[in-house]
Amino acid sequence: MNPIDLRSDTVTLPSPEMRQAIANAELGDDVFGGDPTVNRLQEMAAEMLGKEAALLVSSGTQGNLIAQLSHCARGAEVIIGEGSHIIEHEGGGAWLVGGLGLHTVRVDAKGRLDLAEVRATIRPDNEHYPRTGLICIENTHNRAGGTVQNEEDLAAVRELANKHGLPVHMDGARIFNASVKLGVPASALTVYADSVTFCLSKGLGCPIGSVLCGSKEFIHEARRMRKVLGGGMRQAGIIAAAGIYALQNMIDRLVDDHDNAEHAADGLANMPGVTLSPPPETNLLYFTVEGWKAHKLEARLNAAGVLCFDEGGRIRWVTHYGIERVDIDEALARTRQVLAAGA
Ligand SMILES: Cc1ncc(COP(=O)(O)O)c(C=O)c1O
Numbered sequence: 001m002n003p004i005d006l007r008s009d010t011v012t013l014p015s016p017e018m019r020q021a022i023a024n025a026e027l028g029d030d031v032f033g034g035d036p037t038v039n040r041l042q043e044m045a046a047e048m049l050g051k052e053a054a055l056l057v058s059s060g061t062q063g064n065l066i067a068q069l070s071h072c073a074r075g076a077e078v079i080i081g082e083g084s085h086i087i088e089h090e091g092g093g094a095w096l097v098g099g100l101g102l103h104t105v106r107v108d109a110k111g112r113l114d115l116a117e118v119r120a121t122i123r124p125d126n127e128h129y130p131r132t133g134l135i136c137i138e139n140t141h142n143r144a145g146g147t148v149q150n151e152e153d154l155a156a157v158r159e160l161a162n163k164h165g166l167p168v169h170m171d172g173a174r175i176f177n178a179s180v181k182l183g184v185p186a187s188a189l190t191v192y193a194d195s196v197t198f199c200l201s202k203g204l205g206c207p208i209g210s211v212l213c214g215s216k217e218f219i220h221e222a223r224r225m226r227k228v229l230g231g232g233m234r235q236a237g238i239i240a241a242a243g244i245y246a247l248q249n250m251i252d253r254l255v256d257d258h259d260n261a262e263h264a265a266d267g268l269a270n271m272p273g274v275t276l277s278p279p280p281e282t283n284l285l286y287f288t289v290e291g292w293k294a295h296k297l298e299a300r301l302n303a304a305g306v307l308c309f310d311e312g313g314r315i316r317w318v319t320h321y322g323i324e325r326v327d328i329d330e331a332l333a334r335t336r337q338v339l340a341a342g343a
Contacts, residue, residue: 001305004331008309009174009202009257009283009320018205018245025241028094029234030056031227037237041244041331045211047173048247048341049196050187053219055212056240058231060085060173063212064196065093066229067169068134070214070221071195074099076133079121081107083143085171086136101130109278111141112153115160135161138171139189140178143311145277146261146284148178154192167194173210177203194218200239203254203283204246205321208237250321257283258288260319260328267332271339277314286314292343300341304334 005011009014014022028034038100044055057063064086068078078094080086082104086094094100105117113135123129137157139149161168170193172178172186179186190196195214200206212222226232235240261280265287268274273290289297294310301308301315308317319328 003305003307004323004327004334005307006317006319006323006331007307009318012203012205012321014205014207014242015321017249018242021241021245022238025237027235027237030236031232031234033234035237035240038240041240041247042211044244044247046213047196049190049198051190051196051213051214052216053214055219055222055226056233056236057197057210057212057226058208058233058244059201060171060197060199060210061090061093062226062231063096063210064090064169064171065199066212066222066225066231067195067214068094068100068136069098069225070165071169071216072098072100072133073131075101075130077101077103077123077130078134078136079103079105079113079118079132080136081105081111081113081138083107083111084136084138085142085173086138087188088143098216100133107141109144110147110149110153111138111144113137113157115156118160122166132164132166134169135166136169136171137193138173140174140282140284142173142284143196145286146174146177146280146282147278148181148281149189150182151184151188151192154189158192163308169193170196173198173199174202175250176283177254177258180251181282182257199212200243201245203257203320204243204250206239206242206246209243211243251337253321254283257319257321257323260323260325261285261317263325264317264319264328264332267328268335273339283319285319286311286319288314289339296343297338300338301335303340306331306334
């Protein structure tokens with residue numbers, strides 16, 4: 001039985017055309033600033049996100065950590081939504097490496113920060129308190145269900161940050177999913193943040209890499225922090241070539257992933273006991289089934305060749321390049337059988 005891999009959009013494999021672009025990449029030593037393909041990717045990314053400069057990094061986790069280290073001095077406090085990827089899935093790097101405090105605030109069902117709580121969390125300038133150094137947001141929001149924050153949502157965060165002279169970092173691992181969903185350029189969303197990390201290695205189908213974007217001054221500091229973290233890569237044009245291909249060819253097709261997630265949601269919603277939690281906005285789909293513990297359902301689905309995870313008591317399916325409509329139909333048919341067999 002062929003497995004249908006809905007665990008994550010990180011399982012995507014490079015297309016033949018992307019592999020060709022990798023094979024043909026012009027290379028140099030990027031730690032010396034001499035890899036023309038990396039430089040080209042960085043210029044493209046900065047332009048697309050409306051920033052002065054960009055930096056290729058090894059992963060979204062590294063990009064987010066570099067951003068926090070570059071914005072904040074040791075001992076500063078980062079204000080961040082509870083359940084955000086930086087808090088839950090990045091190994092506590094900000095604490096461990098940066099000596100930063102992460103102060104969580106409530107988020108709503110879409111992953112938007114509770115701005116009243118943010119306001120109350122920003123520290124006055126007083127020697128008794130840590131300094132507030134940064135506000136982090138996540139768009140699309142993974143745990144909330146691939147939910148999208150629009151320009152109005154982001155402008156409200158920006159306005160508050162401006163009032164207090166604070167920078168904003170956006171974990172935009174899936175920012176192009178948000179831009180495609182809203183039908184606006186990514187720069188229309190990233191304009192509200194000082195820095196943004198986006199991932200090449202998720203829905204854009206690259207094997208490795210993320211890009212951190214911001215002002216020239218910020219990226220100068222970020223480059224130093226990347227080096228400190230061991231992230232200075234040499235002939236990294238091998239990675240960047242895939243990124244350039246992705247920025248040129250893989251963004252528009254994200255709409256197919258969103259359509260497939262919606263199709264999957266429609267099919268699941270028709271099965272007895274299934275609750276979408278919530279219905280998908282982009283390519284992430286979470287659900288529960290009455291009478292089933294998520295870890296047990298995960299095991300049964302995996303045994304039936306529908307690869308997915310129990311994410312904190314909900315089953316998560318992720319649609320991505322390489323998953324077609326027929327795969328979703330097959331995943332739905334297998335799921336129906338698993339549920340019919342009973343818990
Ligand atoms: C919202 C979000 N941010 C950051 C990351 C981290 O990316 P990476 O796995 O490249 O470190 C992920 C990975 O899934 C993510 O979903």
